[in-house]
Amino acid sequence: MLLSIRNEFRTIPFRVITGFSNVRSIVFDYYRVFIEKSFGRPIVIFGAASFIGVAFGMNLDFFTGMITCILSSVLLICLSILYPEDTIFRCARAPEKRLDKTYLVQVSFVAIVIICYGFLYISIGRYRSDCFYLRRLQEGDYDQQYFGYITDAPVFPNLDGYDSYVFETDMGVKISFASSLEGLKCGEYTEIKGQLLRHKSASNPGCFDAKSYYASKGVYLKLSASDSDIRIIRERYKSPGLFTEISNPFDSVRMWIRNAWGDVFSEEEAAVISAMILGDKSELSNELKNRFRLSNLSHLIAVSGLHVGCFLGFISSFSRISSKRKLRLIFALVTLIAFGFLTGWTASVTRAVLMSSYGIVCSIIGKRADSITGLFGSSFLMMIIHPFYLSNIGFRLSFFATLSILLVSRRMADQLSAVFPLGISSSLATMTSAWIGMLPILMTLHSKQSLMLLVICLIGTLLSQWICLLTIPLTLLMIPLSLIIPGHEAVRYLFWPIRGLVQLLLSVTEIGSFENIRALRLQSVHPILLAGIVCLMISLIIGKSFLKKILICISVINMLTGSVIQTYAFVHRPIATVIFMDVGQGDGTLIVTESKSVLIDGGEKEMAERVLLPVMNYYGVVKTDITVMSHLHSDHGGGLLALSELGRVGRIGVSAWGEGKDYEELVKGYDIERDCYILGYNDRIQIEDEVEMLVLHPDEPTCEGGNEDSLVILLRVGETGVLFMGDAGFDTEERIMSNSEIYSIITNNTDIIKVGHHGSKYSSSGEFLNSLSPTIAVISVGTNFYGHPTQEAIDRLTEAKADVFRTDLDGAIIIDIYSNKSVIQTMLGEWRNK
Structure with a gap:
């Protein structure tokens, strides 16, 4: 027995070395797969680089950001250069898909340029605003005159209050101002006399953070001015561009749709429908907005991928009347773009329309669409169009929710199908995976969560889908029906099911708004503990593998560490x-x-x-x-x-x-x-x-x-x-x-x-x-x-x-x-x- 024990101890060093070698081999395999999956999709690398560059510009000062950009560049170059040549050829599935070092370095170089572009674009704009503010402050802290063109006006003006505008001074600095004047629009040359101020952060817990909101638009300054101090110089009007000119006719279409809904819905119901399908929240009362926000259902009244998907589903079904496949796809693409103009091209809508358009174009040219490439490609294009798109809260929530759904929801649905029916398991998997993706952002927004709020979110999302699927075709049917049947009484009966769904949704928001008050604030949970919970959830849907073991180990360590920290904080809480x-x-x-x-x-x-x-x-x-x-x-x-x-x-x-x-x-x-x-x-x-x-x-x-x-x-x-x-x-x-x-x-x-x-x-x-x-x-x-x-x-x-x-x-x-x-x-x- 002693001899066997001694022999066992003698083999320990060999087993340790062998085990270390195996782990090293497994880690290297995962590294190879990562390189192939990412660099094999260069658009994914470019989209990720767009996010990184914008994030650096939004959150870091110029010096720290430059250092971070340099370190990121070194990391990218190392990832491409250190990839072994023999492994490249050995691991490639097909000769035409081999990734040589020259290709990897080229992709890395483009990614570095994108990171630096995103960082510099935002940092330079902030620096210019700071210099402009300090220069004006030296001239005196009093009302001064400012001249510039209005560059951003609300797509859906508030009917009962002030609207927020942005104008760009002759020196290229963007400044926001509020006004109740009618007729202000993009391209108007404006003279404003007022006091120049910086946007302030939220000055109370849980309140609106104006500084972060306007910074995500590239606006760091505001003018405090009355309507009487605003003067439009008509002689210097400048066309805001082709994009805005195309958008103008859709304003009339939008107004017609809103009026049509006003004839068949109550005022409150019409306001909710307009917000859900058109993104028009101007007629929503502050109470209703707060109810949706507190219920974690704000995404339902901000047109996003969910609504674009419902619209696209209806259009795809409608276009089947044509037997020509390409004609159907082109029709779907055109109507999708029109929907973007109709809803004002918000950041989340733009992301969803670009991603859906990518899939349609791939179908037209006969190539397989890759959803991950479409998602990251949309973010890359949006950064080229307007880098501040990527800093928009709605876009980030939409992007990371979609990414998590693509990566996690299918496997999660397979696991849940053993417990729940197919429809319920699919909805639960989609909602849970979306929540996992949005969690890091929700933590920064003072969001609250509870099991009841998760159920409310699921119910609200399902109700929203049915409302959109029913409202869109019935709204189109209103045109011929209103000609055949005079008046709107008969047409109103068709919308009764939708009215019932809207009332049910409003009841859900009322319950959710009260539940939110008692719910757990995510910021009160230590990030290490939350990270452990998320890792555990992901590990449960992954098949047996080395990655699963690593995730379980990480989750156990994080949950134990986070629990200790959380318990200590609870025991030593303030009186x-x-x-x-x-x-x-x-x-x-x-x-x-x-x-x-x-x-x-x-x-x-x-x-x-x-x-x-x-x-x-x-x-x-x-x-x-x-x-x-x-x-x-x-x-x-x-x-x-x-x-x-x-x-x-x-x-x-x-x-x-x-x-x-x-x-x-x-x-x-x-x-x-x-x-x-x-x-x-x-x-x-x-x-x-x-x-x-x-x-x-x-x-x-x-x-x-x-x-x-x-x-x-x-x-x-x-x-x-x-x-x-x-x-x-x-x-x-x-x-x-x-x-x-x-x-x-x-x-x-x-x-x-x-x-x-x-x-x-x-x-x-x-x-x-x-x-x-x-x-x-x-x-x-x-x-x-x-x-x-x-x-x-x-x-x-x-x-x-x-x-x-x-x-x-x-x-x-x-x-x-x-x-x-x-x-x-x-x-x-x-x-x-x-």
Whole structure:
């Protein structure tokens, strides 16, 4: 026995060497297959290079981007040069498909040129905009005149508000502006007087990121101007080009279709149909748009490959009336291009039309179409046409979803067919594979996900397919039917099934919008854990192979590592998170604990939809447990009353209620008498074991809810105290300091202060601040005509050695409070530990 053990140990080195040699051989085989599959399809390499170049330009500064481009070039050259000559000939399936080194180097060189082109195109445009902005800023921060041609106007103008336009100055810099003027169109030479500004990133969690959105269009600057400051110089009109001239007749066709749908659908149903089939969201209410977005169904109201596929399927069936195959294919190609013009050639539509056109052209010339080549070829062509196409969120989601479907869905459907019927397994495989492809992008978009949302996405997609398949042919039938049958009553009956499907889809979005609030935010899951889950899902559909073993090993390691990190983060989560929201010239603070939520003030009325709801949805707050209005001014209470109408807040605690001018102006148009209660001195609210609120002022209201009647509240979170001053000024501060009990409480417990009255010179006295000695001071302020915050107030805060944060400059200030420290993050990028 000992002898056999000794012999076994003697063979270990040999087995290790043999095993290493086998692994090396397997890895080399995969490397060979990768080279053959990729370089054998040069269009795939060029399409991938397009993506890489645009990604470098969008996300890296010029110096870092150049270094990265050089490293990428070296990697490509190495991949082509290090490929052994004998392996090239040994592994080629046919002599005509052999890949020699000269060919590999040539393809690599073209790919390098494409990467550099994409990077330089975007970087130079951003650099030019930065120089233009700094030069204008040196001339003075005031309204100036700008001249240029309108280069981008909305295909579907909003009927009830401002539209966004882009014009290119005579110096070649693109600038956006908003206007409600009618008749603005591409090619108009425009004179605009306004203030030049940079687009800002999202200043609140879960809110719209204007900087990223416009950067994806190559626009980094905006003009703040009124309609009266915009003048069109007709004499210098310039034709916007053949493409736009061809597009103009389709506007009339689009309008006719919209009007026809308006005759047979309700207003809401017609708006949904127009968005789904024409990409026209101008008549969709903000509420409906939010419902689709929160349900993860935004792709249904943005024409994409799904809708192009439905349209192409109908056209293919219709064209079968002709017995000539090539004639049918040419007809399909022409109608497909017309559909692109009809829907405004959005990025996702352009990708789908180009890819479908590639397949049709291949059929016409008698060659087999390769879907992967068509997908990457479309991205390559789009970069040549307009590189910023590739930075569009809709295009990226559409591209990676399609790529994942092509690579994964068939094998996944085969695996699922053993459990589900064919139709269900195919739909599940398509949806899951699309989700895997979109996952990296969804993580950057603060997307949420749950099993219920996945089911809703599946149901919504199936309903959308049926709506498109039924609406397109019935809309075409309306033309002869309207001539034969006068009026639209008889025709309306044909659309009843579609109306039922649309209503069902709207019900699904309503359920999904509420489910989203409670769903898991993907950004809260560690990327390593998500990567492990995705690797495991892919490994399950791959047959037995070395790659399957590698993926399983990677998934197990990632899931274990990610689980440990996720568990550590959960155990060491903050006691409470305080979000001082950017609500413009007003106050609004959301406090989130493990199981409770508190909302103190909410800015003006319009901030409810623009800020409060997105932030509450982001943090999973369906309805606040405690709501407080510091006093009766609209810049503090307007948003709360709007939320109350929506049922998103409970009863509101106030310092005064029922009388006075401020009260009458605030509650005008609302009926919430029964939803308010009075808070005053010495009221205590226990939120969690380590979290409580103590009301320090007022004892008795004296100003009918004015500034000096502001609720002064001390929030205690563990050993940290946050003092909310509302709009209180010197008078309230003196009353607080004159009360020895209150004075003792705040001097021993105040670490963070929400500065009173937006940094007015009549608040935050030096004596008051020095007695508190806060380490952090937050000023909630926006653009205003009062001079807030005043330099006097800022100087007093600085003298008290407080770190000053401002919502107008820093965006929302988010403070995670732990048992022994506070971590401060601002939405515009700064982190601090205290």
